[in-house]
Amino acid sequence: MKQTNKPSMSRVLRRRETFSAYLFLLPSLIFFIGFVIIPMVLCLYTSFFDSKLNANTPDVFVGFANYVELWRDPVFKKALVNTLVIVVVSVPTVAAFSLWVASAIYKMKDWMLSAFRCIFYLPVVTGSVAVTVVWKWMYNNYYGIFNYVLKGVGAIDNNINWLGNPSTALWCIIIILFTTSVGQPIVLYVSALGNVDASLVEAANVDGANNLQSFWKVKWPSIMPTTLYIIVITTINSFQCFALIQLLTSGGPNNATQTVMYYIYYTAFKLYRFGYGNAMGIILAIFIAVLSAFQFWLAKEK
């Protein structure tokens, strides 16, 4: 008799089950195709046109002109560099900080663990507008708490215009992004560390490993899938940093906080150059895809 790994179900039953499965999937599939796939295809299509998305001015096919213009646009280059700085700084910092916090709290008593998780997760669940308004107040040039405290302890003589100064503005954005990004990785790491097989750690201790060695040799490989997920989602979130910029600086001063995402919004919805904006979107998507693929490859190699 022929052996198969599949459950021995008749073809009719299997077809019926597949049909039911697709029926259950249908609402999400319609939503996914209508609001993700079609816009993505339209985005790619429009990026080859000089499009105003206006019934009175027809789209004009321009080929790769939008893409060529991108590489000559100093604002886009600046936005791309700023976005990469945000990604390069925030991704490892968020991953390392959340791992550090999770390592410190995951063995605590339940109520303490819950309290810490709540504290770090609060900025995630609080509306980004509310969080940003509070930060805007803290960074304020005249009555912000940072200037107040730093002046109080004598660290500075004159108020610093945190968001108005090109050398500090981007770092201020990165700090806010950091505080709103660490919540989920901490929760994920706490769970991952709690799931590391305790007998492996004990075996390493008996084998002669100190805490650091048992962390790198036993815990770290065990939490690698979680690390990969955290790095990928933080990378994507950092690339797509938009709300903070819009609410705090609108890309200023002098494009010091200009990011690709904000520049796409500005080009498309302020200048009504949808074709050009979509070309930027495609470039951003390629960057995210390539970087994520590289991260997956790296994790697999390790």
Place this chain on the structure above:
Amino acid sequence: MATLQLKNIKKIYEGGVEAVHSFNLDIADKEFIVLVGPSGCGKSTTLRMIAGLEEISEGELYIGDKLVNEVEPKDRDIAMVFQSYALYPYMTVYENMSFALKLRHLPKDEIDQRVRWAAEVLDITKYLDRKPKALSGGQRQRVAIGRAIVREPKVFLMDEPLSNLDAKLRNQMRAEIIKLRKKVNTTFIYVTHDQTEAMTLGDRIVIMKDGWIMQIGTPQEVFDHPANIFVAGFIGMPQMNFFDGELAKNGEKYQLTVNGCPVEIGESLQQALKEKDVPSKKVIVGCRPEHIELSSADNALKATVDVSEMMGSEIHLHLNCEGKDIVIRVPSTKLSAEHRGGFEFGTDLKFAFPADLIHLFDPETENNLI
């Protein structure tokens, strides 16, 4: 020297739960000690305290002459085989076995030599490049043991290492451990809930219950002279049968009756009772299933057959003796041809105790009277 001394060791968990009470044991160099008992008796906790994986709440633990209560596991010079094997899943068998040696910065040649020696001893050389997930349960078990023996530790700890294996493999590995012990020749402490493993492996057995030591002795001692009803019931398969009896001192002689039938007491037991000056009292009489004999004597005890299990070379008879369930083992060769396949349900039988092979326990303290 790898002697161990456990002095009044206690384990008290948060909330005051005492898992191990005043554990005292001296272990000689190169001795094979087995801690055995039912689940929750504190045997694994004791082993983990020796390993340094659990804090010792009270008492002192010496390895050699050194007090090691506050010494980290890595500095105790012990190796441990875990119940779950605890092989590092991301390392090959070779890397698993060499991990501890690398941490000790041994020369590469020596590491290689030791790993290959251990692999040869355990017959796992051909799996050295494999990851643990590509091995069977028995092979993983060997790797776990290999990882421990390459260390050449002072003390070898094993926490129920065979419990995840099937019965056939368990028997095979048990024999392997006996052979391994001769090759490794160091102090072993072995935890198990399986009395067969305890009896076959240990030089001495420590039988535990609810955190207390019930008896320490050689396999022969604990089998022949169980300290109390728990040990008597725990060691031996099927377990010892117990009957309510009446012990009467009649001048120089003791007389025993069970269910109104007189039971003969052997000379050595008579002597021991006399020396201890045991008064007339109610007792619990214990007799192992393999020692009870079918009898046709008039004053033998009566029972009816509930279940008859044909085991091949012998028959296990589950009998009902005045409302009490008892088991006896009867070699097939001692039965007539008609009964070699077993007995019918409800068959009336009579049985007797051999005079020297009964055990008498105090019903109140449950301790052996002798």
